[in-house]
Amino acid sequence: MTPRPGYDPASLIAGVIVIALGGLLLLDQADVLELSAEYLWPALLAAVGGILLACGLVGPPRGRS
Amino acid sequence: MPQPEEPQRRLTRSTTDRLIGGVAGGLGRHLNIDPLAIRITFVILAFAGGIGILAYLMCMIFVPTDDPSAPPQKWGLARTIGAGLLAVAALAILIPDWLWGPQVPLLLVAGAIVYLLVRMLRDDGGTHAGRVAARIAIGIVLVALAAGGFVAAAAGTALGGGIVVAGLVIACGVGLVGGAFRGGARWLIAPALVLALPLGAVAATDLDVRGTWGDRTFHPATATELADGYEMGVGSMKVDMRDVDLPSGRTDLPLEIGMGEIQVLVPEGTCVTTDADVGVGAVNVGNGDQGGIDVDVTDDRYVAPGVPELHVSADVGIGHVVVGDRFLDLDGPGRWRDDFDSLATGTNVAACRGTA
Numbered sequence: 124m125t126p127r128p129g130y131d132p133a134s135l136i137a138g139v140i141v142i143a144l145g146g147l148l149l150l151d152q153a154d155v156l157e158l159s160a161e162y163l164w165p166a167l168l169a170a171v172g173g174i175l176l177a178c179g180l181v182g183p184p185r186g187r188s
Numbered sequence: 189m190p191q192p193e194e195p196q197r198r199l200t201r202s203t204t205d206r207l208i209g210g211v212a213g214g215l216g217r218h219l220n221i222d223p224l225a226i227r228i229t230f231v232i233l234a235f236a237g238g239i240g241i242l243a244y245l246m247c248m249i250f251v252p253t254d255d256p257s258a259p260p261q262k263w264g265l266a267r268t269i270g271a272g273l274l275a276v277a278a279l280a281i282l283i284p285d286w287l288w289g290p291q292v293p294l295l296l297v298a299g300a301i302v303y304l305l306v307r308m309l310r311d312d313g314g315t316h317a318g319r320v321a322a323r324i325a326i327g328i329v330l331v332a333l334a335a336g337g338f339v340a341a342a343a344g345t346a347l348g349g350g351i352v353v354a355g356l357v358i359a360c361g362v363g364l365v366g367g368a369f370r371g372g373a374r375w376l377i378a379p380a381l382v383l384a385l386p387l388g389a390v391a392a393t394d395l396d397v398r399g400t401w402g403d404r405t406f407h408p409a410t411a412t413e414l415a416d417g418y419e420m421g422v423g424s425m426k427v428d429m430r431d432v433d434l435p436s437g438r439t440d441l442p443l444e445i446g447m448g449e450i451q452v453l454v455p456e457g458t459c460v461t462t463d464a465d466v467g468v469g470a471v472n473v474g475n476g477d478q479g480g481i482d483v484d485v486t487d488d489r490y491v492a493p494g495v496p497e498l499h500v501s502a503d504v505g506i507g508h509v510v511v512g513d514r515f516l517d518l519d520g521p522g523r524w525r526d527d528f529d530s531l532a533t534g535t536n537v538a539a540c541r542g543t544a
Contacts, residue, residue: 131372138364141380145357148384151391152350160392160467160482167388174377 136177144170200254201247207373208363211247214254235340238352241359334382342386346397346446346505350387357384392482393467395505397421397446408432417442417501428453434496444503452500452511459495459540462487464502464509471502473511492542 147166150156158166202213205223212230216223233240252258341353360380367373399421406418406427411434418425425445430453438461443450454460462473463486470479473487491497502509 130369131374132368134364134368134372134374134376137374137377137380138361138366138368141361141364141377141384142358143361144384144388145354145361145380148357148387148391149351149354152345152354152387158391163388163392167385170384171381174381178374178377 131181133178133181136181137174140170140173140177199251201251203253203255206370207375208367209244209248210253211244211251214251215247235337238356241356334378337379337382338386341383342390345387345390346395348396348398350391353383353387357387393505394465394503395446395467397505399446411435411439414439414441417444419444420448421445422447424449424451426451426453429458429498430455434458434498436494436496438491438497438499440499440501442501442503443509445507446505448504448507450502450504450507450509452502452509454498454511457539459491459497460487460500460511461489461491461497461540462500462502462509462511464500464504466502466504466507466509468506469504470508472509473500479508489540491540495540495542497540 144166147156147158151158151163199218200214201210202217202223203210205213205217207227212223212226215221215226230240230244233243344350344353357380360376360383363376364373364380367376399419401420401422403424404418404420404426406425408414408427408429409431411432414432417440418427423445425443425448427441427443427450429441441452443452452460460473462471464471464473464483466483466485468481469483470477471483471485473485478485500509500511
């Protein structure tokens with residue numbers, strides 16, 4: 124049986140996704156990038172989907188069965 | 189016989205009771221207050237212009253950990269720069285009329301309710317029905333808080349605070365990554381999405397509601413008054429161009445509104461060209477109407493030399509743009525079907541060719 128790592132992969136993946144999404148939105152708000160709806164909506168959906176997928180694949184946090 | 193002096197209790201961050209940096213756990217231990225109440229207070233103050241986040245970061249910088257194996261706290265370059273950046277952030281936050289400030293009393297009440305309900309559940313007191321009711325009440329309060337945060341993030345972005353909201357999203361992401369190595373911090377996913385989704389929605393529509401709110405009708409008398417155009421935050425903008433004697437060549441009319449409608453009234457037989465950008469809504473100009481998300485309409489037609497041309501540049505976050513020869517009752521029935529024939533395309537084309 125593979126031992127679980129010493130960190131929570133779901134939190135790590137979600138954090139990376141949230142940082143990437145936040146960075147994208149920050150660049151848009153700072154007028155560095157001009158993101159239109161056709162790019163932003165898929166990005167938001169992909170972020171939410173990625174987070175849900177990571178949490179679903181990793182399972183509940185340690186300490187919870 | 190002299191009593192031994194009681195050792196002074198020193199404020200430290202807790203390594204045993206912590207969700208992020210152990211600040212609330214350490215403060216609770218030091219002040220003999222439930223750390224849960226302190227955590228909720230930090231969250232509430234985070235909505236008071238970000239003071240809660242700032243205070244938490246300050247505590248993480250200045251308050252040492254209670255871990256005896258941790259190296260003694262020293263003032264290094266990074267810590268000095270960090271404190272300086274926080275001081276700058278504090279000055280930026282303490283500007284007047286911060287948009288989330290007035291909602292703090294409501295959040296305080298909600299926080300107190302959450303605290304009492306969570307305490308009731310943790311203490312395992314009351315009847316089974318009471319605990320179920322407490323869980324339902326917590327759920328309702330949390331949904332209400334999430335909805336409030338959603339609206340606040342959208343409003344904050346639309347009012348020009350998008351950079352701050354994006355910064356908070358990134359802070360949540362950093363907290364998630366850091367928390368991943370301390371047992372996980374998945375609870376940060378919810379506030380991150382509550383902030384990011386409305387921010388993305390507002391960013392996608394380029395919604396900016398800064399400026400005048402209400403219904404305004406503009407009556408420019410000369411073409412020179414049109415150079416700077418007109419700008420509003422939310423409401424209805426009507427621009428009556430019938431008294432303007434347009435000179436030969438192109439006259440630009442830039443118009444901008446965050447949320448609402450723009451109607452431009454032109455004399456019959458005027459050559460009008462349009463460049464309209466609408467985040468969510470519809471555009472009706474001489475060559476028909478278009479609606480949906482991210483609507484970009486360019487009605488750029490041939491204009492004969494010497495013919496007076498009115499070029500309307502309209503930028504709307506959410507709403508619609510109408511250019512016609514009479515104002516429309518946009519609240520009436522069939523508004524998207526029959527009422528948009530005011531600027532006859534054939535007449536407009538003829539006007540631009542100088543044959544009207």
